[in-house]
Amino acid sequence: MSETDVERAMDPIALFGLWMSDAEAAELNDANAVALATATREGVPSVRMVLMKRVDERGFCFYTNAGSQKGSELAENPRAAMCFHWKSLRRQVRISGSVAELPSEDADAYFHSRSRLSQLGAAASEQSRVLASREALVERVKELEQEFPGEIPRPDYWRGYVLRPERIEFWKDGEGRLHDRFLFTLSGEGWQKERLFP
Numbered sequence: 178m179s180e181t182d183v184e185r186a187m188d189p190i191a192l193f194g195l196w197m198s199d200a201e202a203a204e205l206n207d208a209n210a211v212a213l214a215t216a217t218r219e220g221v222p223s224v225r226m227v228l229m230k231r232v233d234e235r236g237f238c239f240y241t242n243a244g245s246q247k248g249s250e251l252a253e254n255p256r257a258a259m260c261f262h263w264k265s266l267r268r269q270v271r272i273s274g275s276v277a278e279l280p281s282e283d284a285d286a287y288f289h290s291r292s293r294l295s296q297l298g299a300a301a302s303e304q305s306r307v308l309a310s311r312e313a314l315v316e317r318v319k320e321l322e323q324e325f326p327g328e329i330p331r332p333d334y335w336r337g338y339v340l341r342p343e344r345i346e347f348w349k350d351g352e353g354r355l356h357d358r359f360l361f362t363l364s365g366e367g368w369q370k371e372r373l374f375p
């Protein structure tokens with residue numbers, strides 16, 4: 178994309194799509210890896226990487242285990258934030274809003290699009306709970322392999338989520354630390370755009 182696109186853009190989702198394409202071309206791997214911040218009901222924050230699998234009119238979609246720390250926090254406090262950083266492009270995108278669960282058909286479709294090994298791994302993992310040993314996990318995978326020689330059913334706890342954006346900020350490295358920052362804020366009339374001091 179040209180350098181002026183970010184200055185002209187009025188639709189942050191379309192602009193994000195352009196930046197994501199640039200990142201996919203430039204990054205070594207996992208251009209869709211994003212830091213996801215959640216918090217408890219009391220506001221104690223936690224952050225970890227997830228893969229953002231799709232962006233559409235609903236928002237930014239990812240998949241995880243509902244029983245994990247992030248899953249529990251989202252169940253009690255749907256407010257969340259994401260931060261992409263594409264090192265090779267020197268760009269950052271920050272998104273915040275509230276998270277909703279995706280319909281089970283989305284989770285089914287994505288779960289079954291993954292490799293059998295990934296499906297087994299997801300089915301075997303009580304994500305974020307204490308695990309006695311690596312052997313116990315490997316044993317569990319073997320048991321599931323025998324139990325399900327055909328299709329592996331999606332475990333109910335393995336779900337899709339969507340972060341519905343209310344604020345999206347684009348940051349682009351500038352010479353002499355004069356970086357460009359554009360903040361899009363959702364209001365009644367649609368997206369408002371403002372330039373921020375770096």
Ligand SMILES: Cc1cc2nc3c(=O)[nH]c(=O)nc-3n(C[C@H](O)[C@H](O)[C@H](O)COP(=O)(O)O)c2cc1C
Nearest residue numbers: 207210225226227228240241242245246247248305
């Ligand atoms: C690049 C990268 C991508 C990841 N993608 C996911 C993902 O899409 N879903 C997921 O549940 N965990 C993913 N993980 C693992 C999480 O970072 C984390 O360890 C796990 O989800 C447990 O987090 P929690 O205990 O905060 O819930 C990824 C880790 C890395 C480093």
